[in-house]
Amino acid sequence: MPHGIDVEHENNPKSISTYECLRCGEIVEAKTHPLTCDCGGGFQNRAKSLE
Numbered sequence: 001m002p003h004g005i006d007v008e009h010e011n012n013p014k015s016i017s018t019y020e021c022l023r024c025g026e027i028v029e030a031k032t033h034p035l036t037c038d039c040g041g042g043f044q045n046r047a048k049s050l051e
Helices: none
Strands: 017-021 027-030 043-045
Touching: none
Parallel strands: none
Antiparallel strands: 017 027, 017 043
16 A cells, blocks of 8 residues: 555554564454563564664
């Protein structure tokens, strides 16, 4: 998708995001950041770059 052109509702703060545990790889979907996984690892929003 070209830069600056958003899909409707894609950046809505109330929309569901996908998060991945950086320790065990568990994937969860949530409206807010889930903080920590059951394994003790932290979650990263999969839409964000790890760089």
